[in-house]
Amino acid sequence: MNKPHIRKSRRVPPLNPLRAFEAAARHMSFTNAADELCVTQGAISRSIKALENYMGTPLFERTGHGLALTDNSKAFAHALTEIFTRLADETDKFVGIQTQKVLTVRAYTSFLMNFLIPLLPNFHLHHPDVKVRLISATDKADLEDETFDVRIRYGRGHWKDFDSVLLFHDEVSPVCSPSILPPSDRPYPVEVLKDLTLLHPELRHTDWADWLALAGAHELSPHDNLYFDELSVTYQAAIAGLGVAMGQRVYLRNELSNGQLFHPFDLTLKRDFGYYLIYPRERRENRDIIVFRDWLVTASKTALSHAL
Numbered sequence: 001m002n003k004p005h006i007r008k009s010r011r012v013p014p015l016n017p018l019r020a021f022e023a024a025a026r027h028m029s030f031t032n033a034a035d036e037l038c039v040t041q042g043a044i045s046r047s048i049k050a051l052e053n054y055m056g057t058p059l060f061e062r063t064g065h066g067l068a069l070t071d072n073s074k075a076f077a078h079a080l081t082e083i084f085t086r087l088a089d090e091t092d093k094f095v096g097i098q099t100q101k102v103l104t105v106r107a108y109t110s111f112l113m114n115f116l117i118p119l120l121p122n123f124h125l126h127h128p129d130v131k132v133r134l135i136s137a138t139d140k141a142d143l144e145d146e147t148f149d150v151r152i153r154y155g156r157g158h159w160k161d162f163d164s165v166l167l168f169h170d171e172v173s174p175v176c177s178p179s180i181l182p183p184s185d186r187p188y189p190v191e192v193l194k195d196l197t198l199l200h201p202e203l204r205h206t207d208w209a210d211w212l213a214l215a216g217a218h219e220l221s222p223h224d225n226l227y228f229d230e231l232s233v234t235y236q237a238a239i240a241g242l243g244v245a246m247g248q249r250v251y252l253r254n255e256l257s258n259g260q261l262f263h264p265f266d267l268t269l270k271r272d273f274g275y276y277l278i279y280p281r282e283r284r285e286n287r288d289i290i291v292f293r294d295w296l297v298t299a300s301k302t303a304l305s306h307a308l
Helices: 015-027 030-037 041-055 071-095 109-126 190-195 207-214 231-239 253-257 287-307
Strands: 060-063 066-069 101-108 130-137 150-155 162-175 197-201 224-228 244-248 269-280
Touching (some): 101 287, 109 130, 109 231, 130 287, 162 207, 197 231
Parallel strands (some): 101 150, 197 244
Antiparallel strands (some): 162 244
16 A cells, blocks of 8 residues: 655745844844834844754854845845745735725926826726825935835936836926017027026036037026926926926926927937836736836826827
């Protein structure tokens, strides 16, 4: 009589120490891991010690700059992050969450105000089960911040450990109110700027210099300059007639179409940089991220075609 086959038990470490190690490795901090898991720093330390005893090898090295992963534990930590992320996603699918899902999107204030928010009713119409939470940010915001699912970044599309998809390239040209110059007389010679005030957002302080250089007028001195800490505020100043701003056409498609602003010149500054939607590579299979990504890519193409 054949004996029944007994499957050998899998070698799986205890779950709590694994969670403690994964969080500590991701944050490179026992303190931050403790905050995330709502335990004490001592509990994190004991859990990692227990896991090291189980594995029979150290997982962290202490250096003059703090914690460092060993060569072996780097790959182990990365695998655990993917596993826990996948487990969370699959649990959501299995349970079939009845409440609305929340997708956190970090983006520049100007991107939110002038581009994304006007489009969001369309997203909610087609995807009522996904609630979008918006957080405004600047380039100073930490890319590794754990408070976002999707991030809008300005650059060339290459960020370590993140997938990215281009929404639109950086293309700017001057805009102003009809109260500054009559639109019927456009295009104007660049020399008209000598008698006008130029509006500058602090985070895009090279736009005017680059455009004037492209126009062959890098030595031109305007009547005055005004500076603002946000691009969206700069646009409002242009609408109010305070001066001439460098405008991203896709941001200002409504203001340009309704006549609040117009382009006094035909010259456009085009850069290799662009605005990208990015998300953690280990979450590329997340259903809500895929849905939002695909919708925003399509919406961006439509908005760009209407802005041309």
